[in-house]
Amino acid sequence: MIGYVTLGTNDIEKASKFYDELLAELGATRFMDNEQFIAWSVGPTSPMISVTKPNDGNPSTVGNGVMIGLAATGPAQVDAIYNKAIVLGAKDEGPAGPRGDKFYAGYFRDVDGNKLNVFCMI
Numbered sequence: 292m293i294g295y296v297t298l299g300t301n302d303i304e305k306a307s308k309f310y311d312e313l314l315a316e317l318g319a320t321r322f323m324d325n326e327q328f329i330a331w332s333v334g335p336t337s338p339m340i341s342v343t344k345p346n347d348g349n350p351s352t353v354g355n356g357v358m359i360g361l362a363a364t365g366p367a368q369v370d371a372i373y374n375k376a377i378v379l380g381a382k383d384e385g386p387a388g389p390r391g392d393k394f395y396a397g398y399f400r401d402v403d404g405n406k407l408n409v410f411c412m413i
Contacts, residue, residue: 293338294338294339295330295338295339295340295341296338296339296340296341296359297341297342297343298340298341298342298343298359298401298403298405299342299343299344299345299351299352299353299403299405300342300343300344300351300402300403301344301350301351301403302402302403303326303327303329303342303343303344305402306329306342306401306402306403307329307342308379309379309380309381309401309402310329310331310340310342310401311331312375312379313372313375313376313379314331314340316368316371316372316375317333317361317363317368317372318333319331319332319333319340320332320333322335322339323339323341327343327344327346328341328342328343328344329341329342329343340359342403351403353400353403353404353405353406354405357405357406358398358406358407358408359405359406359407359408360396360407360408360409360410361407361408361409361410362409362410362411363409363410363411364411365395365411365413366387366395366411366413368409368411369387369395369396369397369409369410369411370387370397372397372409373386373387373397373399373409374387376397376399376401376407376409377399379402380402381399381400381401381402381407382399382400382404383398383399384398384399384400384406384408385397385398385408387409389413392413393412393413394410394411394412394413395410395411395412395413396408396409396410396411397409397410
């Protein structure tokens, strides 16, 4: 149902380095790329995550209450991706671990302050 999600950035180079390494952990590579916009995907018909400089020329800001969930294959991949995000400069918003009986997740903010989590169902 979701085709793509776009996150704003004020530093496309810094954001691209963060997401190149982070999304590689999920098998994603750059799918579209120009000086203002980069999108990653695991395949041409799969959903994409992208970063962009705002089209209106104003600074990018973080959406209050907005969060992107990255689906992982299991707790080990959640741990690996969460830890990779922190190494790449993300801010911890809740370490990887169980959340209830069936949900395992780690929460972080990217280099622009956008909130993400990586999760799996257990």
